[in-house]
Amino acid sequence: MTELSAHLAFRRPGFDLRLRLALPGAGITALLGPSGGGKSTLLRLLAGLERPRAGHIRHRQRLWYARAAGIDLAPRRRDLGFMFQDHALFPHLSVAENIGYGLARAPDRAARVARWIERVGLGGLARRRPDQLSGGQRQRVALARALAPAPALLLLDEPFSALDASLRQSLRLLVQELVAETATCALLVTHDIEDARQCADRIGVMIGGRLRRLDEAEAVFAAPGDAEVARVLGWPNTLAVTRWEGRAACGPWGRVELARAPRRADRVVALLPDGPRPGARAGLAVEVARVIDMGAYRALHCRLPDRTALRIHLPRALPCPARGTRTLLDVPPGCAIALPAGTAKTIQSTRY
């Protein structure tokens, strides 16, 4: 059930945002997209730190913003929790005072603060000030402070990006657990696909001020909708098609068969990296430019005849061609997916 809905129009010189957003009451929606797409601006609009030109923001029956009715609640009246990359803790307050900040009027404040301190794994550190904590501990304080007042909406802007890989992983798990436990609606801005894969129930993709895709995470990863969104989701191989021959996509890079006929708007073929195999009798001609050992598989970075880069993943059990090998790639039809181009004027593919 939708609990937060927004219809927003906003403009800055050189940037125009227009979107509709509907979020259910609980779960994490990760916002992905290229730099400058408007992810942080969307958070700032929801928080009341920027004012839309038109539209509304509604949480349940309560309007936070409605241009037509002249409603524009101040950020502190919007029932929000924030967590940013740089902690933004009060430097002169202790861990306990930071976490209790939003609970000033709660009668059981001390007990709730104590529970949160334990829950985020900071037992024994209640009296420390932020400058006496590690970066990971500060983010735990920031998370507890944001969630303690049970906000209607939790805004997370790159909360993991200053942390190393293992801290990042443990904080991702903690955020996911706590958001689920508290049944909070959270919006997570991130550049990291892994954050989205590991934490998000839903994915939103923002490009050029538009919300181009918003759905359950599994549905978005399986069907990005167009080539630009596919690139944002980390699909590595998007090739511009110059000609369709029945079910085959053709371009200066070669020719591949698809499992189904392309639709009228399709302009791109995306090759999933996990299916294609080298050493075939017929297929895409490639030169292996680089082999990277990824543990469970090897990533082969290949060069197509027009110098477009192609990445495929080869399970360890299979023989692996050496760098410099010229070979033919068998591309099973299920690994070649036709997509519309999106709004970009040129199809983005990596080149060697």
Ligand SMILES: Nc1ncnc2c1ncn2[C@@H]1O[C@H](COP(=O)(O)OP(=O)(O)OP(=O)(O)O)[C@@H](O)[C@H]1O
């Ligand atoms: N304070 C500001 N003043 C003027 N323009 C701004 C300001 N902040 C952002 N912009 C511009 O607004 C547009 C959207 O920026 P925004 O920061 O929302 O994008 P983003 O998707 O969050 O990017 P990133 O992933 O790099 O953080 C960009 O064109 C950006 O240059």
